[in-house]
Amino acid sequence: MTSLEIVEQSDNRIVVKLRGIPLQYANALRRICLSGIPTFAIDDVVIIENSSVLADEGVAHRLAMLPLRTDLSRFVEPSACDCHSELGCSRCRVLLMLDSGSSDTTRTVTSQDLSSEDEVVKPVNPNVPIVALAPGQKLKVEAYARLGRGSEHAKWNSATIAVLTEGSSPDEHVLTVETVGSLTASEVVKTAVEELEKRLGEFQQTIAALS
Ligand SMILES: [Zn+2]
Numbered sequence: 068m069t070s071l072e073i074v075e076q077s078d079n080r081i082v083v084k085l086r087g088i089p090l091q092y093a094n095a096l097r098r099i100c101l102s103g104i105p106t107f108a109i110d111d112v113v114i115i116e117n118s119s120v121l122a123d124e125g126v127a128h129r130l131a132m133l134p135l136r137t138d139l140s141r142f143v144e145p146s147a148c149d150c151h152s153e154l155g156c157s158r159c160r161v162l163l164m165l166d167s168g169s170s171d172t173t174r175t176v177t178s179q180d181l182s183s184e185d186e187v188v189k190p191v192n193p194n195v196p197i198v199a200l201a202p203g204q205k206l207k208v209e210a211y212a213r214l215g216r217g218s219e220h221a222k223w224n225s226a227t228i229a230v231l232t233e234g235s236s237p238d239e240h241v242l243t244v245e246t247v248g249s250l251t252a253s254e255v256v257k258t259a260v261e262e263l264e265k266r267l268g269e270f271q272q273t274i275a276a277l278s
Contacts, residue, residue, distance in 0.1 A: 071260075073253075074241070081252035085240045092263070093231055093240045099259040099266075100229040100242070102217025105144050106249040107135040107161065107188050109222075111211040118205050119176075121198045129198070130165075130210050131222045133178050134191040137214070137249040139258065142188075144214045160213045161188040165197075167206045175199045176206055188212060191248035225255050 069087040076082070085093050112127040119126070141158075148159035163181045176197045178190035198206060217224035228245040246252050 076253060078246075078251050079248060080243070080245045081256055083242045083244075083256060084234060085242055086234075087238050088240065090240065093242065095266075096256075096259055096263050097229045097231045097242055099262050100244045100255050101226050102221075102224050104225050104250075104255065104258045104262055105137070105139065105214040105216055106223050106225045106247075107137045107142075107212045107214055108220075109133065109135070109163065109210045109212045110215065111213075113209040113211075114207075115209065116205050116207040118203075119198045119200055120204075126198060126206065126208065130181075130208070133181075133195055134247040134249050135161075135188055135212055136191050138185075138187045139214075139250070139254075142214055155211065155213060160211050161185045163189070163210045163212060165206065165208045165210065167200060167204075169203060169205050170200070171202050173199065173201055181210070225250055225258075 072084040072086070074082040074084050085096075109130045112130055114123045114126065117123055117126060121129070142161075143159055145155055145159045148156065150156035150159060154160075161184060163183045165176070165181050167176050167180065176199075177193065178195040178197065179193035180197070181190060183189040200206065215223040224247060226244050226246050228243065230243050232241045232243070233239070234241050242256070244252050244255055246255050250258065
């Protein structure tokens with residue numbers, strides 16, 4: 068009998084007992100939880116003004132590494148979008164703006180200063196420092212986020228931890244997943260199960276086409 072039982076669950080962490088699932092499939096599921104499902108990350112940054120000490124590339128990199136809350140029901144990956152546009156459309160990208168303005172004091176621009184055009188897709192944590200500004204320095208950028216997968220770049224990783232341990236019997240494995248926060252832990256596992264099913268289906272079709 069094959070079964071999947073939730074042993075422990077919070078928003079960011081889930082422990083699932085897998086029964087009757089061969090090790091190679093359990094491991095495939097683990098890998099997909101880590102880097103095989105889509106999440107949002109900033110992928111394109113237009114620097115309008117940057118008089119901070121951090122180079123433009125540094126700013127872009129810091130923005131890219133921010134985990135963004137992801138809603139998979141309303142968005143698709145650019146490769147699967149009908150718009151076929153390099154710029155993207157409202158179904159495949161989200162614009163986030165950052166305008167520090169100018170100030171007389173030293174301060175730190177954080178992820179909270181990013182305003183998103185979407186209600187859901189925004190930084191998971193509002194307190195991530197991006198750059199410190201001296202009096203008179205400014206940072207103004209337009210950042211475009213899109214769905215991608217950790218297998219392409221680590222900024223799209225959906226989980227920080229996905230480990231498989233032995234269960235109490237030989238046909239039992241325990242999968243522990245901790246997310247970066249873009250998706251909840253249960254969303255990660257559920258989406259990973261669907262992704263594994265899709266990949267196995269595609270593999271089966273490829274094999275069938277050969278014979
Ligand atoms: Zn599109």
